[in-house]
Amino acid sequence: MELSQRVQNLTPSQTLAITAKAAELRAAGVDVIGLGAGEPDFNTPDEIIEKAFDAVKKGATKYTPAAGIPELKSAISQKMLRDHQLEYGPDEIFVASGAKHVLYNVFQALIDSGDEVIIPSPYWVSYTEQVKLAEGTPVLVYTDESTSFKLTPELLKENITDKTKVLMLNSPNNPTGMVYSNEELEALAEVVAENDLIVVADEIYEVLVYGTEHHSIASVNEDMKARTVVINGVSKSHSMTGWRIGYACGDKALIKGLTGLASQSTSNPSTPSQWAAVAAYEMDRSFLTEFNETFRQRRDHAYNLLEEIPYTTCIKPEGAFYLFPNFKECTDKMGYDTVDDFVKDLLENAHVAVVPGSAFGLADNVRISYSTSEEIMTEAITRIKNFVTERL
Ligand code: PLP
Numbered sequence: 001m002e003l004s005q006r007v008q009n010l011t012p013s014q015t016l017a018i019t020a021k022a023a024e025l026r027a028a029g030v031d032v033i034g035l036g037a038g039e040p041d042f043n044t045p046d047e048i049i050e051k052a053f054d055a056v057k058k059g060a061t062k063y064t065p066a067a068g069i070p071e072l073k074s075a076i077s078q079k080m081l082r083d084h085q086l087e088y089g090p091d092e093i094f095v096a097s098g099a100k101h102v103l104y105n106v107f108q109a110l111i112d113s114g115d116e117v118i119i120p121s122p123y124w125v126s127y128t129e130q131v132k133l134a135e136g137t138p139v140l141v142y143t144d145e146s147t148s149f150k151l152t153p154e155l156l157k158e159n160i161t162d163k164t165k166v167l168m169l170n171s172p173n174n175p176t177g178m179v180y181s182n183e184e185l186e187a188l189a190e191v192v193a194e195n196d197l198i199v200v201a202d203e204i205y206e207v208l209v210y211g212t213e214h215h216s217i218a219s220v221n222e223d224m225k226a227r228t229v230v231i232n233g234v235s236k237s238h239s240m241t242g243w244r245i246g247y248a249c250g251d252k253a254l255i256k257g258l259t260g261l262a263s264q265s266t267s268n269p270s271t272p273s274q275w276a277a278v279a280a281y282e283m284d285r286s287f288l289t290e291f292n293e294t295f296r297q298r299r300d301h302a303y304n305l306l307e308e309i310p311y312t313t314c315i316k317p318e319g320a321f322y323l324f325p326n327f328k329e330c331t332d333k334m335g336y337d338t339v340d341d342f343v344k345d346l347l348e349n350a351h352v353a354v355v356p357g358s359a360f361g362l363a364d365n366v367r368i369s370y371s372t373s374e375e376i377m378t379e380a381i382t383r384i385k386n387f388v389t390e391r392l
Pocket residue numbers: 038097098099100101124170173174202204233234235236241244245246
């Protein structure tokens with residue numbers, strides 16, 4: 001069967017592919033440790049599950065408004081006001097089936113054929129593909145360790161053309177774990193405003209920052225609020241990846257467009273999941289403090305272990321749950337042509353699954369998720385270290 005060019009040109013998600021390959025090996029009885037996961041390893045808190053169950057028993061089994069129930073919009077609105085001093089009314093909030101789906105819709109709603117979207121690289125795997133699906137042109141702007149993998153105002157300026165419409169900004173960042181400071185956001189905002197750009201700000205890892213604070217670029221000033229679409233959701237913050245609830249906060253006309261799009265494609269996101277998300281935002285916030293502390297400890301533990309692997313370097317991440325070490329020198333010394341080849345061998349021989357940096361636009365690195373217990377992480381890094389030292 002002849003498929004559309006659109007689908008033929010698509011690169012399927014490599015992170016999901018690695019997770020699937022690791023699961024396949026595990027099903028065949030191999031003791032594989034998966035460090036490819038993009039999700040918290042805890043179950044959703046019981047309180048959320050119970051409240052969602054109650055809602056279902058009371059009839060939350062029907063269609064809802066396409067852009068989400070008023071109760072969830074109200075909870076999101078309160079959260080944005082409390083955490084970012086940003087006011088959004090119900091007609092400035094759009095809820096859909098996970099932040100990934102929200103982003104897909106946002107690009108569909110903003111981008112016309114040929115419009116350019118600036119994406120700082122390394123980048124999360126779906127941005128480029130979603131821009132292409134909207135017939136836009138992803139413009140990758142390469143960053144490196146010298147700026148802690150962050151986009152600078154100079155780099156942004158250099159890459160703006162008369163076709164640039166959107167800047168994609170992800171902080172805390174997947175895969176690098178870097179977090180933009182308020183000053184850095186203000187400096188970027190100046191260039192954004194001068195060039196009349198829209199910012200799509202993916203803040204899905206917002207609650208996972210360690211020793212630093214998360215700031216939204218929409219909070220810089222009123223003008224930035226007007227030109228920013230904030231993307232967030234409960235997947236990472238409340239261990240709710242399977243419930244599929246994400247949202248966008250932004251301009252009324254955009255939200256109206258997104259709502260129209262949803263009305264003709266998916267309709268509302270799952271009704272029980274929307275009630276689960278309401279319960280998540282109503283829950284005592286001490287849960288988030290504990291959650292954050294667990295991941296901070298895991299970050300420190302994994303980072304210290306990683307230092308034992310020879311010829312690798314890594315910037316200490318400040319957020320999310322990924323380490324993004326450079327393995328180029330190490331794999332060169334081991335005789336590999338590419339870090340990708342090393343990653344394949346590592347899975348097959350040492351039974352540790354990591355994601356090659358090439359999936360995120362940086363072929364010298366690998367992404368290691370530390371969303372797992374310290375015990376498992378110790379075993380995984382020991383396996384990597386042994387695999388490496390035996391081949392040096
Ligand atoms: N944005 C980033 C940077 C992510 O890493 C992910 C998930 O891995 C998402 C968005 C998607 O989140 P959701 O599960 O809400 O679709």
